[in-house]
Amino acid sequence: MSTRAVPPRETTPAPALNDRALGWLRFIWDKATTPDDWSDQGEPLPWWDRYTAPPMCSFPRFDVHNMAYVLPVMLEATPAWREVYTRIADELVRRYTSFWGAVDWCTLIGPDPGADRYPPAWQAFIPEPLRGRYAVPGWTGNGIEPWGLQPDPCGADGNVFYRGWLNLVLGIRRYVSAEATEHQPIEITGYQSRRFTWTHARIAEFISAQFRSRPQGPHCENTKIWPFCVSATGLGLKLYDALLGTDLSEPVPRWFDYLRRHYMSLTRSGELRTFALYYDPIEERLHSLPGPSVAHGVFPCLLYMYPQDREFSLRIYELAMRRLGWSDPDLSLGRLQADPNHLSTALWMAHEIEDTATEERLRDYVERAYQPRFFGEENDRFAFWFGYDSTWPRGQVNAILMLVESGSPGAWWRIFHQPVPASTSEPRLRGVDYPGIGIRRAYNDMARRVLTIETTAATPSRRGTPTSFTIDRLPAPAEVSVTVDDQDSAGWHVTGGDSLQIDLDIDDHRIQVAFPGGSSR
Incomplete structure (x- = not known):
């Protein structure tokens, strides 16, 4: 073997x-x-x-x-x-x-x-x-x-x-x-x-x-x-x-x-x-x-x-x-x-x-x-x-x-x-409407300062219906840029000193949130 x-x-x-x-x-x-x-x-x-x-x-x-x-x-x-x-x-x-x-x-x-x-x-x-x-x-x-x-x-x-x-x-x-x-x-x-x-x-x-x-x-x-x-x-x-x-x-x-x-x-x-x-x-x-x-x-x-x-x-x-x-x-x-x-x-x-x-x-x-x-x-x-x-x-x-x-x-x-680091300073998702929407992948690239999220319809009958979730622990949420499926998105708004809400439909999406200190490419 x-x-x-x-x-x-x-x-x-x-x-x-x-x-x-x-x-x-x-x-x-x-x-x-x-x-x-x-x-x-x-x-x-x-x-x-x-x-x-x-x-x-x-x-x-x-x-x-x-x-x-x-x-x-x-x-x-x-x-x-x-x-x-x-x-x-x-x-x-x-x-x-x-x-x-x-x-x-x-x-x-x-x-x-x-x-x-x-x-x-x-x-x-x-x-x-x-x-x-x-x-x-x-x-x-x-x-x-x-x-x-x-x-x-x-x-x-x-x-x-x-x-x-x-x-x-x-x-x-x-x-x-x-x-x-x-x-x-x-x-x-x-x-x-x-x-x-x-x-x-x-x-x-x-x-x-x-x-x-x-x-x-x-x-x-x-x-x-x-x-x-x-x-x-x-x-x-x-x-x-x-x-x-x-x-x-x-x-x-x-x-x-x-x-x-x-x-x-x-x-x-x-x-x-x-x-x-x-x-x-x-x-x-x-x-x-x-x-x-x-x-x-x-x-x-x-x-x-x-x-x-x-x-x-x-x-x-x-x-x-x-x-x-x-x-x-x-x-x-x-x-x-x-x-x-x-x-x-x-x-x-x-x-x-x-x-x-x-x-x-x-x-x-x-x-x-x-x-x-x-x-x-x-x-x-x-x-x-x-x-x-x-x-x-x-x-x-x-x-x-x-x-x-x-x-x-x-x-x-x-x-x-080699446990996954439990950082209290990296951006995270919360308030995800699971099991309506599912998350295939969600990770931070801190070198590029980009949070990448891949979603899917965990409950197929809810595909296409609206949903939202929060991203917090952001250093300056008003200064982020958000793309959905490689297109600039305006479907988000700041909800707090370190948080924002993303609004989208339940479906297969790739979301990138670039926060201060770097940008997506």
Whole structure:
């Protein structure tokens, strides 16, 4: 597999959001902003994915945090327009901290009374000697000794997959909003609907302390330690450090060393032999899938490990692809019956690292087998259906593929190493009538002192109707010049000491606002 170096943060703008990305944004906007009741008296609407990857991931919380990942990737194309991503992130945080966000921790109490009645498909997730008396992954087991009942889902000894992903979602919210909210109180619903007050900063500090005290990693369900969950938890700390200049992720590389030494092994010929789905420190047992299936333990981790340890991630990616034969150009992918989650992650990884030959092979398969289509009353939403007979697209799997549709190679790496600058002095858009009008691109060229905006009709039936939005943080708004589709425009007026309003119709337009100190050309 041929890969290139990580692309640096470009001074030229990222590619504009394509129709698929805009269609996915339209759909996740619907999901985020349509009211539903996530309290213990209600239930999430059915478009929230609590169906994928049972028994481990079939909780709506997994759809919530997966849905957040595309927001900072999309921001590369629209760094001067953040409000739609911030609103979506706010709605995700609200749901994540609800009863349904921690429904497993609040309701799956003690040992599982049905441990001897699991369906055959679930038995592969349990070590053979323990089957019939051991809780399947996904049974959180709040209350199991030696920890006992812990009502706070965020402050528990275990349940790291709850607070780890919450920390990552909060980091994404701070990234896309550019607002310093890390010390604002957050109310989290726990056991018997008790409320617990945290802040983003306290959550990050608590996680960091757990990493320092537990070299093997904190556990998720009682009593399982998952590289999948622990690596995601470490990534949330990395984003926190990237945004705030802290060093809370400092102990995480030691966990990666522990993983290499204890949670995986190779054959004498250098092939992947074991890679832990999880390790149980009470039973002192590592569980890995057998044969080539061992590679399926790798793919869920790649998205989280890659920005933290690139060299190691590239190595296990290549090992997993070779173990399954997915890197073999002579192998027909159509014969594989591959798990969509894992093949989608393989496609994302190939795209991210510019493994172009593999990306082309996998993309061709995805386009033929995973049913990409626009949908909705106006055919303005987009998703993949993956062969599922469902009314709504599966959010968890789509979330990974939409990273490929929405960002250029290296976009995910750059979020954690070269964040989009959150300048308070550069012009920005606000008051955009979304989802009437959509924004494909919005960026400032500060060398030329030009703000460029590309619009579209996010709701096609509103094409041609009037709209307006504000541009603020302008040094001298009365002195700007505005062009629309390369023609001088008079459809704007000053509204404040640093702001102006642009009036236009909802359609495909290219707008340039040249402000003092430079001019468009």
